Amino acid sequence: MRVVVILTLLILGLSAVAGREKSETPQGAITLSEPNSPFVAFDVWVKAGSQNDPKGKEGLAALTASLLSNSSTLQDSYPQILSKLYPIAGGYSANVDKEMTTFTGRIHRDNLDAFYGLFRNALLSPAFKEEDFKRVKAQAVNDAKQSRRFSNDEELSKELLYWQIFKGTPYEHPAQGYVASVESITLDDVKAFYSRYYTRDNVVVGVAGGYPPGFPVRVRSDFAGLRAGRVEVLPKPAPAPGDGINILIVEKNVISTPISFGFPISLLRSDPDFYAMMLANSWLGEHRESVGHLYQVIREKRGLNYGDYSYIEAFPQGYSTQIPPVNVSRRSQIFEVWLRPVAMTAPGNLHDRALFAFRAALREVAALTENGMTPEAFDTQRAYLKNYYVNFGNTVGRRLAYRLDDAFYGIPDPGFFASTPKGLDALSREQANAAIHKHLRHSGLWVVFITEDAEGLKRKLLAGVPTNITYAGKQPQAILDEDKIIAAYPVTVKEPNITVLNINDVFEK
Amino acid sequence: MRIFLILVVTIGLAAVALAGPPSGKTFPYDYRLVILPNGFKAYLIKAGAPGQIAYLTVVRTGAREEWEPNKTGFAHFFEHIMFRGTDKYPDYDSVTTRIGAARNASTSADVTQYYLVAASSSLEQIIDLESDRFMNLKYSEPVFRTEAGAILGEFSQGRANPRLYLMEKLMDTAFDVHTYKHLTIGFEKDVRAMPEGYQYSIRFHERYYRPENCVLLLAGDFDVNRAEQLIRKYYSPWKPGYVMPEIKPEPPQTAPKEATAEFPGRTLPILAVAYKGPAWSATDRLAVASEVLGRVAFGPNSDIYRRLVIQDQKVQSLSAGFGLNRDPNLLTITTMINNPEDLPAIKNEIRSTVEKFRTGPCDAKLLADTKSAMRYGFLMQLETPLGIDSALREYAVFTGGVEAVEDYYRTLESVTAEDVEAAANKYLVEAGRTTVVLLPARGGAQ
Numbered sequence: 001m002r003v004v005v006i007l008t009l010l011i012l013g014l015s016a017v018a019g020r021e022k023s024e025t026p027q028g029a030i031t032l033s034e035p036n037s038p039f040v041a042f043d044v045w046v047k048a049g050s051q052n053d054p055k056g057k058e059g060l061a062a063l064t065a066s067l068l069s070n071s072s073t074l075q076d077s078y079p080q081i082l083s084k085l086y087p088i089a090g091g092y093s094a095n096v097d098k099e100m101t102t103f104t105g106r107i108h109r110d111n112l113d114a115f116y117g118l119f120r121n122a123l124l125s126p127a128f129k130e131e132d133f134k135r136v137k138a139q140a141v142n143d144a145k146q147s148r149r150f151s152n153d154e155e156l157s158k159e160l161l162y163w164q165i166f167k168g169t170p171y172e173h174p175a176q177g178y179v180a181s182v183e184s185i186t187l188d189d190v191k192a193f194y195s196r197y198y199t200r201d202n203v204v205v206g207v208a209g210g211y212p213p214g215f216p217v218r219v220r221s222d223f224a225g226l227r228a229g230r231v232e233v234l235p236k237p238a239p240a241p242g243d244g245i246n247i248l249i250v251e252k253n254v255i256s257t258p259i260s261f262g263f264p265i266s267l268l269r270s271d272p273d274f275y276a277m278m279l280a281n282s283w284l285g286e287h288r289e290s291v292g293h294l295y296q297v298i299r300e301k302r303g304l305n306y307g308d309y310s311y312i313e314a315f316p317q318g319y320s321t322q323i324p325p326v327n328v329s330r331r332s333q334i335f336e337v338w339l340r341p342v343a344m345t346a347p348g349n350l351h352d353r354a355l356f357a358f359r360a361a362l363r364e365v366a367a368l369t370e371n372g373m374t375p376e377a378f379d380t381q382r383a384y385l386k387n388y389y390v391n392f393g394n395t396v397g398r399r400l401a402y403r404l405d406d407a408f409y410g411i412p413d414p415g416f417f418a419s420t421p422k423g424l425d426a427l428s429r430e431q432a433n434a435a436i437h438k439h440l441r442h443s444g445l446w447v448v449f450i451t452e453d454a455e456g457l458k459r460k461l462l463a464g465v466p467t468n469i470t471y472a473g474k475q476p477q478a479i480l481d482e483d484k485i486i487a488a489y490p491v492t493v494k495e496p497n498i499t500v501l502n503i504n505d506v507f508e509k
Numbered sequence: 510m511r512i513f514l515i516l517v518v519t520i521g522l523a524a525v526a527l528a529g530p531p532s533g534k535t536f537p538y539d540y541r542l543v544i545l546p547n548g549f550k551a552y553l554i555k556a557g558a559p560g561q562i563a564y565l566t567v568v569r570t571g572a573r574e575e576w577e578p579n580k581t582g583f584a585h586f587f588e589h590i591m592f593r594g595t596d597k598y599p600d601y602d603s604v605t606t607r608i609g610a611a612r613n614a615s616t617s618a619d620v621t622q623y624y625l626v627a628a629s630s631s632l633e634q635i636i637d638l639e640s641d642r643f644m645n646l647k648y649s650e651p652v653f654r655t656e657a658g659a660i661l662g663e664f665s666q667g668r669a670n671p672r673l674y675l676m677e678k679l680m681d682t683a684f685d686v687h688t689y690k691h692l693t694i695g696f697e698k699d700v701r702a703m704p705e706g707y708q709y710s711i712r713f714h715e716r717y718y719r720p721e722n723c724v725l726l727l728a729g730d731f732d733v734n735r736a737e738q739l740i741r742k743y744y745s746p747w748k749p750g751y752v753m754p755e756i757k758p759e760p761p762q763t764a765p766k767e768a769t770a771e772f773p774g775r776t777l778p779i780l781a782v783a784y785k786g787p788a789w790s791a792t793d794r795l796a797v798a799s800e801v802l803g804r805v806a807f808g809p810n811s812d813i814y815r816r817l818v819i820q821d822q823k824v825q826s827l828s829a830g831f832g833l834n835r836d837p838n839l840l841t842i843t844t845m846i847n848n849p850e851d852l853p854a855i856k857n858e859i860r861s862t863v864e865k866f867r868t869g870p871c872d873a874k875l876l877a878d879t880k881s882a883m884r885y886g887f888l889m890q891l892e893t894p895l896g897i898d899s900a901l902r903e904y905a906v907f908t909g910g911v912e913a914v915e916d917y918y919r920t921l922e923s924v925t926a927e928d929v930e931a932a933a934n935k936y937l938v939e940a941g942r943t944t945v946v947l948l949p950a951r952g953g954a955q
Contacts (some may be wrong), residue, residue, distance in 0.1 A: 006790035082809045089885035135822045150774035151670045256665035293605045303658025343665045345658035362755040387609020387628050394893045473654025
């Protein structure tokens with residue numbers, strides 16, 4: 001309850017500071033006026049996510065949002081909606097994360113009225129037709145049963161890491177739910193979820209871009225048509241601190257092995273240490289950029305896989321985006337390393353190569369934790385990030401989404417995105433290294449491998465033998481010397497801390 | 510300095526200046542074309558976010574150019590090698606790190622593209638860096654071999670995806686001699702043999718990385734005169750010498766083909782029905798009409814979509830891939846089917862839809878809506894400097910310039926319902942059809 005009140009105050013605060021936008025920004029709305037933009041972006045935030053799924057109905061928040069964004073309204077049948085969106089190249093979609101549900105859309109301002117009416121109706125007057133529900137549910141079941149486990153092993157390994165770390169908390173299950181739980185969801189469940197969480201007090205509307213004067217007031221007054229109702233705030237998830245190394249090996253017929261590992265951290269975007277850790281993490285493993293140290297060590301010098309990155313905030317669907325996702329704000333985060341699938345690129349054994357890559361990454365995390373960043377690394381990375389971060393706000397929709405995330409975290413104006421250069425400038429290397437020392441570690445970890453012959457990998461882990469590798473080409477002596485150290489880097493794991501799971505049992509129930 | 514940066518972010522970035530479109534034109538911005546004596550072309554487009562530029566180099570070479578046996582996947586492999594440095598800049602990454610550029614590259618059937626997005630103040634450094642690596646790329650054999658490992662990792666990721674698996678089978682079945690037979694990533698045996706291809710990679714660079722085969726799209730906030738001077742200075746020493754690939758044209762298909770792909774994992778059946786289409790053209794009404802046809806006949810507003818996806822819910826998804834390529838490629842309808850027993854009925858539904866569009870004009874409103882959707886779809890891409898470059902890319906790939914944008918949308922405007930029918934009659938013919946079904950491998954779905 002307290003969080004709701006604070007957020008409301010904060011939203012009021014945001015509008016007050018926004019100067020000329022003041023009269024334009026009603027309570028319960030976040031606006032970002034860019035009068036010259038030919039586009040208008042919408043971002044409607046419902047303060048509920050997969051953490052609000054009832055037990056046994058995991059996936060309900062996601063299915064509810066998916067139904068709203070893909071079905072009939074009281075005004076239009078679904079085919080009518082599609083035919084109205086079609087000529088204006090418009091569309092809207094939903095994203096459900098642990099704590100947030102957001103509905104986003106973007107339109108050329110020529111077509112604002114046509115689009116907005118459809119978008120508004122989708123959220124405010126859904127028809128909840130059985131036939132629409134059946135269609136959307138069938139897609140969710142297919143995703144849970146087949147696609148999630150049989151089309152993208154690396155995204156699966158990341159999802160399984162969260163499942164491991166957040167066991168026993170409302171963050172445990174994937175937003176898409178389990179096979180059995182999604183199958184059990186009824187239309188009445190969806191209606192009840194909508195009625196409970198889609199209330200006018202629990203929804204914030206975001207509008208940005210080249211909208212006409214008075215438009216946000218109109219949007220907010222439309223959304224005031226939702227029923228009243230406060231939502232109880234769940235306690236913040238408290239994952240177990242972790243002891244030793246906990247490993248999950250998924251048995252699957254694969255030709256390459258993705259690896260994810262990490263541990264819970266107490267760091268949030270709103271914390272004083274955040275920019276320090278943003279910088280350190282960028283140096284270690286900026287997402288899908290070759291500047292990262294893990295990338296340099298594992299891919300660039302050794303060609304073991306396609307890429308190696310690290311994270312201090314949730315980064316779902318990382319394979320499909322270069323820049324960080326927005327509106328996945330959470331009150332509990334993990335430090336995470338993502339090693340893309342390690343393949344057999346030279347004679348030897350896939351398990352040896354996978355373990356070698358894992359050891360190399362763990363060793364680098366340990367080195368950073370213990371030694372911090374060098375003056376040169378600190379300066380170079382800061383200069384890089386101060387330019388690079390600009391890409392994170394490259395569209396009006398993303399700039400708006402950052403403002404919503406600011407509201408989630410209670411970050412005051414001008415917000416996280418706009419404050420980044422200032423935050424980075426204010427850092428000293430000592431501060432950064434102190435933050436690294438405080439937040440990072442190389443023990444108390446969870447690790448996920450997806451591979452063939454899981455029992456074989458388990459035996460190898462328990463034996464603790466060095467995992468040497470070979471190369472297709474000639475490598476410099478310095479690399480080969482370092483390889484000997486990496487191959488024998490200690491990974492001490494106890495038998496009860498290794499779990500083996502067949503792919504058919506993954507996220508089944 | 511700090512204040513300046515914040516201003517850029519909060520106000521500057523926000524103010525996307527949209528000058529009114531020059532009258533009657535679809536692409537709303539003016540641009541300058543610079544052509545160097547060596548054949549290199551650069552389009553300078555001052556539009557998009559203040560303080561930023563997007564620098565996209567189009568190499569008009571993709572998997573299509575891989576005409577020699579056992580060398581599939583090379584255009585894509587080469588894309589990776591392009592980040593491996595020169596004598597002047599032995600460490601490409603360290604330079605782009607210093608300037609904080611976002612940069613990447615990608616390869617598809619007809620093109621390899623390289624881009625950087627960076628602060629406008631880095632313009633000269635980027636022109637220097639990019640011209641240098643296109644002219645003077647230098648890498649050792651061990652480095653080349655190491656990169657082959659990353660490629661195999663990328664290949665294996667794709668292998669885990671049923672849709673890519675299906676596409677591989679479809680292209681291999683539909684084409685006999687043209688290089689569209691293989692996917693961009695290449696045939697597995699060729700990918701595995703890549704570490705041995707060092708000498709060939711040098712030849713590949715010599716043949717295709719030439720000024721007359723490349724087009725620069727520079728969009729964003731910069732001084733156009735200065736950019737032209739810098740481009741002339743840095744790119745003029747590049748020596749022409751493009752060697753045409755010996756791509757064999759695909760002979761006309763004379764009978765329908767069918768194949769099955771067995772996916773080693775769980776999946777619902779996926780059906781692809783493909784027809785041999787025309788090459789891309791901005792002025793050929795039937796070519797443009799065939800792109801319209803895909804949307805009208807199988808798009809989210811089509812009768813078959815409403816029936817199969819929304820009403821009867823026999824399929825999870827239905828989509829038409831009728832986008833064209835530099836050479837004639839496939840017009841493909843793809844659908845994921847809920848119940849394997851419905852497979853024959855769905856096949857018939859697709860074929861009878863084809864028949865319907867061959868024997869009568871399409872709905873006039875749907876045609877008008879489709880033209881509007883295509884036009885707004887294009888305009889919606891023009892939000893960021895990189896979005897602008899990307900929206901223009903295909904014109905550069907297919908024609909070597911971007912002027913064809915206006916031709917294309919003029920042709921689109923002129924397409925009639927009769928043209929759509931004529932396109933269906935010409936291209937959606939039984940003899941040119943290839944049907945592939947992807948199923949989970951028997952006993953393989955562990």
